[in-house]
Amino acid sequence: MLMSVLALGSAQAGTAIVIGGALRHDNAAVWQRVVQEAGGAGARVAVFATAAGNPERSATQIINTLGQHGAQASFIPVAPRLPGVDLQAQLNDPALIEQVRQSQAVFFSGGAQELIVDTLQPGGQPTAMLQAIWAVFQRGGVVAGTSAGAAIMSRMMFRDAQDNLRILQGQWRQGHEYDRGLGFVGPELFIDQHFLKRGRIGRMLPAMQALGYQIGLGVEENSAAVIKGAQIEIIGARGALLVDLREARSDTKLGAFNLRGARLSYLDQGDQHDLLSGQTTAAPHKRREARIDPSASDYKPYLPHGHFFGDILAEGAIVSAMAQLLDSPERELLGLAYEPGPRGSHNQLGFEFRLYKTPDLNGWFSGALGSEDYTVLNAHLDVRPVRMAHPLYVPLPRR
Template sequence: MQTSPQAGTVVVIGGALKADSDAVWQRIVDEAGGPGAPIAVFPTAAYEPERISAQIVAALERCGAVAQVVPIAPHLDGIDLQARLHDPALIAQVAASRAVFFSGGAQEYIVDTLRPGGRETAMLGAIRAVFEAGGVIAGTSAGAAVMSRLMFRDAMDNLAVMKGLWRAGQEYDQGLGFVRDWLLVDQHFLKRGRIGRMLPALHALGCRMGLGVDENAAVVIRGARLEVIGGAGALLVDIGEATHDAALPAFNLRGVRLSYLDAGDSHDLDSGVTTPAARKRDGRRIDPAAPGFLPLREAGRYFLDILGEGCLHAALAQLLEGAAPEVLGLAYRHQPPPQDAMPGVGFEFRLYRAPGLVGWRDAAPGADGYTLLGARLDVIPVRVALPLYTPLRAEAPQPLQETRP
C-alpha cells in the first residue's frame, strides 16, 4: 500500500544535522501546527534508541512541540516488539499526533518492523492515517530513506551497484511510499558520492527522478512542491530524456539532467520549474552561453574520484563558472575486491553544458552557495589499467663526457 502523495507533508533530512539546525526542527513543528503540536518519535532505526530519541525529543520541544517517544525498536532491550506494534494505547498515541518522526540508523529496521514480510501492521496504518489527515511524516538519514516507494536497503558500495552487484531485498527494497511513485529518495548524497548508486537504480527500477539530499539539509515536500531548507542543498537527478546503450557490457547512461538546489530554492515536480531563493535572484545570475560571460574558474580540474566526498558538487560548480564547456571525472577502484567480476572496468563521468544551463550565486556577503539548473551528464564504462600507474625507475647514471675549450 502506498499513501496518497497529495495528503500531508513529507520532510526528508539528509542526515548529520548540525547543532545550529533549528530551522529544520522548527519547520517540522510549524508544518505540524506550531506550538503544542503533538509529534510521535520513532527511534526504530537507531542502534541506541534511548539516546537518539532523547536528542530528537529535546530538539522538537525546543521548537515548541510536545514530542513523545513511541518505544518500538529492535535495539530496545527487554520489550515485546510484536505486542507494542499492536498496543492500542501506543496506536492511539500515534493517531492523535500531528507528525511522525523517524530517526536515523538502519532503514531496514523500519520496514522490517512496521511491515514484516510485506504485511502492514496496525501501527503503520496509524502512521499513514496521520499523513492522510494532512499531518507530517519526517525522517533523517535512515528515516529519510524509507519515504519513497523503493529504497536502498544496504547498498553502501556505490561502484558495486554501478557494476550490477545489488539484489532485491538486500541492497534495495520496498520503502513506505510517502512520495510519488517515480521519485527515489536518497540521503547523505553528495557527501558520500551516492549518485553512483542512484543512477543504476533509477534506470533499473522504473523511477524517473531521484532526490539526493545532502547532509545538514532537508527537503520539504507537499504535493508537487519541493523546498530546500537547512545548511546545504539537494540534487535532482532526472533520467526522463536519458538514453541507454544495451549493447555495452556495463551500465551506461547519456543525457541525464542534473539540477542542484540550495537552501531556500523550490521546485515544482509537475511543471519542472525551479524558483531560486530571493537572495539568489537579487544576486549574480550565471549564464555561460550569454555574451560577455566571464569564467571565474580558469583552471580545469580532472576528478580522479568523482564519487569522493563533495567531488560532484565541486564539478558542478566548475561546470557553471569555469572556462571549459565540460568537466570530466572517473569512478574506479584501484584495488578491486575478489568478488568484483569486472575488476578493470571503471566509469567516466562527463558533465557538460546544454542549452538552458543557468545558475545563481548567493548575494549575501561572504556566502558561497549557488543554484544550478540543467547540467547534463553522460556515464560511460571504460577500461582502467590495473595498476593505474607504476613508479618510475631510476635511470643508470651516464658517464661524464670530457669537454675541451
C-alpha cells in the same frame, strides 16, 4: 514534465520532510520547520527510533530538541533493539496506535532503515501502527525522517547498499541492496540521503535505472527537503541533487551500466522546485545576483578553468564539477569512478563521468551567507564503462 510525474502530487495530502542525516541539534531551520508544519507550538509529535541502535537515547535527543522548538513530542517504544520490551505487544498496542493516530507529526530517527520496514511493513504488508502513521499524513500532517528515516520515504529504497562502486558494477539484489520503502513522497520520486558527503550519485543512477525511476532527489547531510505534493523546498545547511532521467538513454550492448543524457540540478538551501512545471526558484539572496547563463552573449565565467576529477565519488565532487561547468569556459568536465585492482591488472571495471554544457545550463552564485554557494540547473551527464589499469601511472626513470 511527463504525465507520470503528476503522481508525485496527486495522492500526497501531508508534508514529507526528508532530512539527509547527521542533523545537528542546533540546526534551527530544520527543527523549527518540522514543528511549524505540524501546527506550531504545542504540536504533538510521535517519535519513532525504530531504526536506532540505542532507541531510548536517540528518541530522548529528538524529543528534547523538538521540545526546545515548542513541540510536545513523545517516544513510541516500537524498536527491535529496545531492551526488555515485547516488540509485537508494543506494535499492536491499541493505546499506542491511537496515540500515533492523534498526533500531528511523526518523526523517524536514523539508524538502519531495514528495521523500519521490517517492523512496520513485514513482508510488504502494513501493520496497524503504519496505518496510523498514514492516517496522520493523509489528513495533512507531517512525516519527517533523518538518515534511515529519510530512506524509507520513497516507494522503493536502498536497504543496505554502502558501496557505491559495487552498485555501479552491477551488484543489485532485492532484500539486500534494495527493498520496499514506505512511500510518503509518492510513487514517482526516489530518495537518497548522506548524498554529497558519501558520493552517492554512484549508487543513485544505477538504482533509478534498475527500478524504473525517472526523478530522484539526493539530500545532503544536515539539510532537508520539505516536500508538499510536487513542491520541494530546500532548508538547512546545504542542499540536494535533483536527478532527471526522463531523456536519458543507455546501450544494452555495452554489458555494464551506462547512461547518456541524464540531467542534474543542484538545489541549494532556500531554493524551491516545482516537479510539475520543472521550474526552480532560487533563494532570495541568490536572486539578488545576476543569473549565470553560459549561452548568453555577455557570459563572463568567473573560474579560469575546470579540473579533472580523479574520484568523482569523493565528498562533494559531483557538485564541485557542476559548479565548475557552470562558471568556467570548459565545455565539458571529466571524472572517474573506480577502484584499483591487483598490480599489473588491465581489466578493472570503472566508469567515466562526463558533464557537459547544453543551452539550458544556468544557475546562480552567492557569497551572501559566508561561503561560495551555487545553484546549478540542467547540467547534462553521460556515464560510460571503461577498463582501468593498475598502476595508472609510473614514475619517471632516472636519467
